Amino acid sequence: MSPQGERFRLPTAADEAREAQRLRARVARERREGREIVVVMGLGFVGSVMAAIVADSQRPDGKPGKFVMGMQRPSPRSFWKIPLLNRGVAPVKSEDPEVDVLIARCVREKKTLIATYTYEALRLADVVIVDVQCDYLKETLDNCRTGTTDMLALEESLAIIGERISPSALVLIETTVPPGTTEQVAYPIVKKAFERRGISSDPILAHSYERVMPGRNYVASIRDFWRVCSGIHAEARERVVTFLESVLNTREYPLTVLDRPIESETAKIVENSYRATILAFLDEWSRFAERNGVDLRKVIDAIRVRPTHSNIIFPGPGIGGYCLPKDGALGLWGYRHLLGWHDDIFRMTPLAIDINDTRALHVAELVRDALRNMGRPIAAAEILLLGAAYREDVGDTRYSGAELIVRRLTEMGAEMRVHDPYVERWWEFEAQDEYPKPGYSRARFFHRQDKLKDLRIEKDMWKAMAGVDAMVLAVRHAAYLELDPEQVVRAVGKPCAIIDCFCLLDDARIRRYFELGCEVKGMGRGHIQRIKESVRRGH
Ligand SMILES: NC(=O)c1ccc[n+]([C@@H]2O[C@H](COP(=O)([O-])OP(=O)(O)OC[C@H]3O[C@@H](n4cnc5c(N)ncnc54)[C@H](O)[C@@H]3O)[C@@H](O)[C@H]2O)c1
Secondary structure, eight states: OOTTSOOOOOOOHHHHHHHHHHHHHHHHHHHHTTOEEEEEEOOSTTHHHHHHHHHHOBOTTSSBOEEEEEEOOOOTTTTTHHHHHHTTOOSSOBSOHHHHHHHHIIIIISOOEEEEOOGGGGGGOSEEEEOOOOEEEOSSSSOGGGOEEEOHHHHHHHHHHHHHSOTTOEEEEOSOOOTTHIIIIIHHHHHHHHHHTTOOSOOEEEEOOOOOOOSTTHHHHHHSSOOEEEESSHHHHHHHHHHHHHHSOTTTSOOEEOSSHHHHHHHHHHHHHHHHHHHHHHHHHHHHHHHTTOBHHHHHHHHHTSGGGTTOOOOOSOOOSSSTTTHHHHHHHHHHHTTOOOSOOOSHHHHHHHHHHHTTHHHHHHHHHHHHHTTOOSTTOEEEEEOOSSSTTBOOOTTOHHHHHHHHHHHTTOEEEEEOTTOSOOHHHHTTTTSSSTTOSGGGGSSSOGGGGGOOEESOHHHHTTTOSEEEEOSOOHHHHTOOHHHHHHHHTSOOEEEESSSOOOHHHHHHHHHTTOEEEETTBTTHHHHHHHHHTTO
16 A cells, blocks of 8 residues: 555566566567666666656766666555656655656656566666665663664575675665675675576676755755765776766766775765764753753754854764664674674663664653643643654654654653654554564663554644644644644644654744743753743743
């Protein structure tokens, strides 16, 4: 079933045979047009848009140079992506209007992009791009060292690739992986599969990681952005450079070519660990600010003026997204389990992840304290969370701080409602028995989580406000930035507690909420107390 509720029948073996035949005929036609055949494995947040970018690329003569088959397993949870994409509809939701336009153009007008569920597509490929997930499974909420890398999807994909591709096909791994993976995991899998098929040549394996930012600049963050790449040998390096130069805007954003895949794999892990670390570092200063009358938002704005410090950013209610909570941990894991070192050289990287993983729990403390100040207990309080995604203007809920806010407040006895303009279904709750993997929901770190399976996203924000005791502003979605306090209190029907997790409220709004009888608290916003006192004194 698609997020919009449309049902699709899963394909049978007979369907698959027909699909393979259809692909062979189609690819023969495309080859006659002189097009390179590209298969993108994994139509997730990265693969679906990367597939469209490749399909949209042009030869120097202005004609399409590639025919792209996006390949996705026909699993009950993701099969819907295939029929939707074949209609020209993007399987991901984003604030970037170019995503929908690009996919519709490639599927309906240029006819350079299709989606399929059969691995037989791989036999027809000149280039295979691997965009499947490589997860890190944590055993505890606040110690990432105890977790382990789950490479199953990647290893299975590579085995299937090795069994089917032409020996001359380039395999480009874009998945974020523990350093060492391309040469120590991918190479042996594909090489052995080749040997079983009597192929003696080396596979042509390359690595180039994604820096995609699904948001307002989703498409540009893939196409018009700098890339790092590498290959396992000179031929792989040359092939990946030629390919990326033919699909990305490398004239304005030149490629960085590194010697070995372990270097480009490490670059990705260090890049994201750096980001996770500067975010984690602000957690303690956020607490400091709350306890000492400091508005961290103004402090950060003051510091950012200095060019050397312009990338300092407020961490919000936890650092979600698929990547920052796991990538550093993939590095630690690879150091030990792929590269064979037993000593423990890592201090900052895991600490940053652990701090970020638990930051959201503090929001529940703020809600509790705000309600207490209003003389209301948190047990049975009605609480509306505005924003489920991990960041503004995307529909991606993976490892969002918002999830932990819901879980903690629920175990404290609150009744939760949730609104998010970009999220249709919040699978982390609806499917918490099996998502992200059976036994690996973050539900297991909390009590009383069963009823959250019934949590549904409210579509009408104003209706959802009716009668709530507290409202948590969790994400900087455009729809939440300009909320008018008068309108909010009218929609709620009474004064309520407002918890600002992401510096959404300016001082004028904070003041107005107090004047309307509300209580306000915010992460990193210790100056709120001053505003409250000044309203009380009537200034
Ligand atoms: N999402 C981001 O913002 C982002 C940014 C940079 C890098 N990355 C990295 O890119 C990679 C992909 O991330 P994503 O966000 O697109 O993940 P995703 O989970 O959205 O997509 C992965 C897709 O691969 C499919 N898949 C798994 N096994 C398959 C198989 N055997 N055959 C075909 N399809 C298969 C899954 O069903 C899923 O649709 C990850 O390594 C991630 O760390 C993601």
